[in-house]
Amino acid sequence: MEAPELPLKQTPLFSYHQAHGRIITFADWQMPVWYGGIVQEHLSVRNYAGLFDVSHMGRFRLHGPRARKTLDYLTPSDVSSLPPGHAQYTMLLNPSGGVVDDLIIYCLAEDDFFLVVNAANAEKDWNWISGWTGTDCILELYTDRLALLALQGPASEQVMEKTFLTSLQGLPSFQHTGVHYGGETLLIARTGYTGEDGFEIFVPAHRALEIWERLLEKDKNLKPAGLGARDTLRLEACFPLYGHELDEETSPLEVGYSWVVKFQKQDFIGRTALLKKKSNGLPKSLQAMVMLENAVPRQGFRIYKENFPLGVITSGTFSPTLHQPIALFFSPPEKVHPGDTLTVDIRGKMRQGQVVKKPFYRRRSEKGVS
Amino acid sequence: MFPEDLRYSETHEWVRLEGGLGVIGITYYAQEQLGDVVHVELPPLDTSLKKGDIFGTIESVKASSDLYAPVSGTVVEVNGDLSEEPERVNQDPYGKGWMIVVEMEYPEELDHLLTASAYEKLVSG
Numbered sequence: 184m185e186a187p188e189l190p191l192k193q194t195p196l197f198s199y200h201q202a203h204g205r206i207i208t209f210a211d212w213q214m215p216v217w218y219g220g221i222v223q224e225h226l227s228v229r230n231y232a233g234l235f236d237v238s239h240m241g242r243f244r245l246h247g248p249r250a251r252k253t254l255d256y257l258t259p260s261d262v263s264s265l266p267p268g269h270a271q272y273t274m275l276l277n278p279s280g281g282v283v284d285d286l287i288i289y290c291l292a293e294d295d296f297f298l299v300v301n302a303a304n305a306e307k308d309w310n311w312i313s314g315w316t317g318t319d320c321i322l323e324l325y326t327d328r329l330a331l332l333a334l335q336g337p338a339s340e341q342v343m344e345k346t347f348l349t350s351l352q353g354l355p356s357f358q359h360t361g362v363h364y365g366g367e368t369l370l371i372a373r374t375g376y377t378g379e380d381g382f383e384i385f386v387p388a389h390r391a392l393e394i395w396e397r398l399l400e401k402d403k404n405l406k407p408a409g410l411g412a413r414d415t416l417r418l419e420a421c422f423p424l425y426g427h428e429l430d431e432e433t434s435p436l437e438v439g440y441s442w443v444v445k446f447q448k449q450d451f452i453g454r455t456a457l458l459k460k461k462s463n464g465l466p467k468s469l470q471a472m473v474m475l476e477n478a479v480p481r482q483g484f485r486i487y488k489e490n491f492p493l494g495v496i497t498s499g500t501f502s503p504t505l506h507q508p509i510a511l512f513f514s515p516p517e518k519v520h521p522g523d524t525l526t527v528d529i530r531g532k533m534r535q536g537q538v539v540k541k542p543f544y545r546r547r548s549e550k551g552v553s
Numbered sequence: 554m555f556p557e558d559l560r561y562s563e564t565h566e567w568v569r570l571e572g573g574l575g576v577i578g579i580t581y582y583a584q585e586q587l588g589d590v591v592h593v594e595l596p597p598l599d600t601s602l603k604k605g606d607i608f609g610t611i612e613s614v615k616a617s618s619d620l621y622a623p624v625s626g627t628v629v630e631v632n633g634d635l636s637e638e639p640e641r642v643n644q645d646p647y648g649k650g651w652m653i654v655v656e657m658e659y660p661e662e663l664d665h666l667l668t669a670s671a672y673e674k675l676v677s678g
Contacts, residue, residue: 205588220643221614222589411588411615477592477636479612501591501614508591530610530617 194238195330195391204409210303212239215409224412225503228377232336233408234398237383238391241305242325245312246295249320254288254296257315259435259444259451265290270357270372273443275311276453280434280460284308285425287374289359297370297385299331301425330391334398334405335381335416337546343371343382345401346394351382365390376413378420379546415500418509421471421542427482427498428469428511436460437513438469439541467494467513471543472525474508475535485528486512486536493518496527502543509543510536554581554673556647560663561672562623567647568663571654575624575663578651579611579642582676587613590642593635595652600628604662608653611642624662626655 192212200206204215215236217224227233245254255262260273267290275283284304289297300308305326316322334342343351347362351371354360359372367387375381386394399405414424423429423438434457435443444457460466474480480499487493499510510527519525523538559567565583569576584590592612602608602622609620632651635641642650657663667675 205585216615217588220589222591222640415614477612478594479591479614479617481617501589501612503614 192239194236195388196236196238196395199392199395199407200236200409203407207410209410210239210301210305212302214239215407216411217409218407221409221411221415222503224406224408225415227406228336228379228408228412228416229504230336231404231406232334232338232342232381232402233377233406233412234395235333235335235408235410235413236330236395237333237413238326238330239302240326240331241298241300241302241308242329242331242385243298243300243309243312244296244323244325245298245316245320246292246323247318247320248294249317250294250296253312253315253320255448256451257312258288259448259453259457261445261448262288263448267292268358268360270359270374272357272374274429274435274440275308276434276451276457277431278452278456279432280436280453280456281431282425282429282433282435283311283431285423285429287372289370289372291370297325299383303426328388330386330388330395332384332386332391332395332398333375333377333381334384335375335377335379335408337380338404339379339381342398342402342405346398347371356380364394376422377416378422378542378544379416414498415503418498418500418511419502419504419542419544421511423469423511424498433467433513434460434465437465437467465516468516469497469541470512470514470519470538471541472510472512472527472536472538473502473505473543474510474527475524475537477508478527478529478532478534479508480510480527480529480534480536486514487526487528487533488519488523491518493525504544555669557669559647559669560623560666561669561675562621562666563675564621564623565676566621566623568623568666569647570660570663573657573660574629575626575655575657576651577608577623577653577655578646579620580672580676581646583618584643584646584650587611587616587618587643589614590639593639593642593652595631595635596628598628598631602626602628602655604659620652622655623666624655625658627658628653629656630654 200215204218370385
């Protein structure tokens, strides 16, 4: 008998997505890839604000007297001094210094943390962290209890105020606060994955649809946005995506995220391997390119510099902001420099591209940047 | 969604007979599946096509797809507007989103394509 296929998961907002958007399967979840269209949703986020349902992402709570120390060991960043009310982007590393997953840690209290991980790695991460739990370090699953909404764009603050009737002007980037709404306290963080100002809202599952619809109703310029736009936005900002730029064989150093690693921290998984990489030189480094011809490079397409094979594309798309195809790829170190012309094998035809400095896009006013 | 006066291929192209010539494009269903079209690559004039030949490529933000000739013939016109405004394929797939016009080699090939109702059955099944 074959192993039974588990039904695909749905977020508390599925009925809205089904009625208004196009549903695809992503990491065993039925999610909206777009509503009106990727380009218009992308531009809505860049120019005003967009609303994403990211309730498919894994959410865990780690708490207890040993929780802080455990997170400090599992990640290369400084969790030991992360204060309550603050959030931190970091990674879970394996002993070779490779990335198990990238995540954001929200410090709720001295011994209480919320973790938001990639949907595709939720089960893997759960098993990984479980290896270090005990009576003094408890891991709880919150994915189904809470919906997670991401409201992103330069007008986010005013959009939030129309629904939550409170100003979030004083909330700095990567900090979070509790906001009272309809008899409950919602955790709202100034975090996001689009390169714009924005907020992530943790909502009890049974209130999700109500709050989603209210946000859209209170500001008609706020548009729902799907996973398609989420990808074009993060790629323009050069944020890595697990399974593309990040994997178990790639360390934070190769993707240009050495700032996540605090080498002065005495002990964390992967420390020795990373120190070795640093002294031996990195085997590859993440580069950005734009296409000079109107053909879209996709993950896996081969790249050449004057007939020398450099590697493959890790992520590629059409950039609605730049009006041209863009891509990320790993190159052997020192092999490419901004301005270099490269060729990409796009479905059998060799197309011209050019290396550029990262990021493709940087938002105009860095409001609330820590 | 699927005009009665057109004929359809199983690969989601349509043909409209106009004064003995065949106007070709992709269907409403195809553009809906693709999402925002960002680039359409079309053949040069005078290209000789056999039914089933790849005559071009269409790229959306999320995907790339080959375009298949629903009928045999010679390309006598190409929609140059699509290079500046590829979104016409999404906005008006049977009108302004037309792609090529061919002088058909075997007009009877039209009879072997799907009618609107047969195509609708195909895509809703």
